[in-house]
Amino acid sequence: MSDFLRIFALCQIFASVPVFADKIALLVIDVQNCFLPTGNLPVADGDHVIPVINDIRRKYDNLFSLVVFSQDWHCVDHVSFASQHSGKAPYNTVILQYNNEGMLCDPTSQCDVEYNITQVLWPDHCIKNTTTAEFASNITKKNSDFIVKKGYHCKIDSYSAFFDNGGFSHTQLDRKLKENKISTVIVTGLALDYCVFYTAKDAKKLGYNVYVVEDATRGVANSTSNGAVKDMNNRGIHIIQSDQLEDIMDKLTSLGNILQGLNCFWYIVNFVITVDLVHSLASL
Numbered sequence: 001m002s003d004f005l006r007i008f009a010l011c012q013i014f015a016s017v018p019v020f021a022d023k024i025a026l027l028v029i030d031v032q033n034c035f036l037p038t039g040n041l042p043v044a045d046g047d048h049v050i051p052v053i054n055d056i057r058r059k060y061d062n063l064f065s066l067v068v069f070s071q072d073w074h075c076v077d078h079v080s081f082a083s084q085h086s087g088k089a090p091y092n093t094v095i096l097q098y099n100n101e102g103m104l105c106d107p108t109s110q111c112d113v114e115y116n117i118t119q120v121l122w123p124d125h126c127i128k129n130t131t132t133a134e135f136a137s138n139i140t141k142k143n144s145d146f147i148v149k150k151g152y153h154c155k156i157d158s159y160s161a162f163f164d165n166g167g168f169s170h171t172q173l174d175r176k177l178k179e180n181k182i183s184t185v186i187v188t189g190l191a192l193d194y195c196v197f198y199t200a201k202d203a204k205k206l207g208y209n210v211y212v213v214e215d216a217t218r219g220v221a222n223s224t225s226n227g228a229v230k231d232m233n234n235r236g237i238h239i240i241q242s243d244q245l246e247d248i249m250d251k252l253t254s255l256g257n258i259l260q261g262l263n264c265f266w267y268i269v270n271f272v273i274t275v276d277l278v279h280s281l282a283s284l
């Protein structure tokens with residue numbers, strides 16, 4: 001093989017390997033009326049996340065390839081509600097049993113228990129198609145944002161915006177992120193110790209680079225929030241503050257630009273060599 005053909009083949013290979021820029025999605029978890037201090041599952045200072053998230057959008061919106069809003073969306077008689085368990089009060093826990101198909105076992109009939117899931121019992125909250133389940137009125141939301149509903153199966157809870165708590169079913173979120181070639185997710189919203197925590201863990205397990213913006217979240221309780229932060233740290237999830245985002249966005253996007261530049265370089269080399277090759281073949 002001539003040197004020329006060898007270089008040509010090499011450039012074909014380089015140019016055919018796509019090197020994509022790091023694409024970033026902002027995830028806004030459950031910023032709904034139900035979790036605000038006036039809601040039916042109030043998170044202390046839950047409303048304080050709103051200006052922080054709006055500020056993040058104001059500063060970096062053009063750097064997000066996608067903005068996702070998750071929405072806790074429960075049946076009126078959802079299994080996570082204390083009102084559905086006689087003798088139980090909100091914040092008690094129960095063990096829910098499921099068979100191998102992820103169906104909730106009825107304690108009054110025979111069932112092959114495959115999964116035992118500890119369920120915190122909540123006040124009735126975020127009931128679908130009610131105003132409490134609507135997004136907080138003052139959160140910046142655009143028509144192009146993607147909405148992912150979660151917790152809509154009546155017999156199983158879903159903290160994560162990706163999977164229900166048993167991992168039996170999934171939402172459209174992972175597919176949507178993959179369609180948009182997202183590699184990094186920045187997680188904000190409510191509540192730090194439940195839906196933010198479980199969403200960040202699943203995102204990490206699915207292979208995304210994950211940042212949780214701590215001051216853009218609030219937790220249900222201090223002890224569970226501290227535990228969640230420790231656990232996320234151990235898993236390699238980056239816990240950051242919103243004032244660190246400028247540097248982080250800069251690094252993520254400049255690395256992306258370098259990679260894209262490199263890719264572009266190989267395309268140009270490839271093009272020049274192809275034109276050259278066509279010329280030399282034409283003059284044979």
Ligand code: VGL
Pocket residue numbers: 030035072122159190191192193194195196
């Ligand atoms: C949540 C408890 C119950 C949350 C949802 O959004 O963190 N917490 N349902």
Ligand code: ZN
Pocket residue numbers: 072074080125126151
């Ligand atoms: Zn819920």
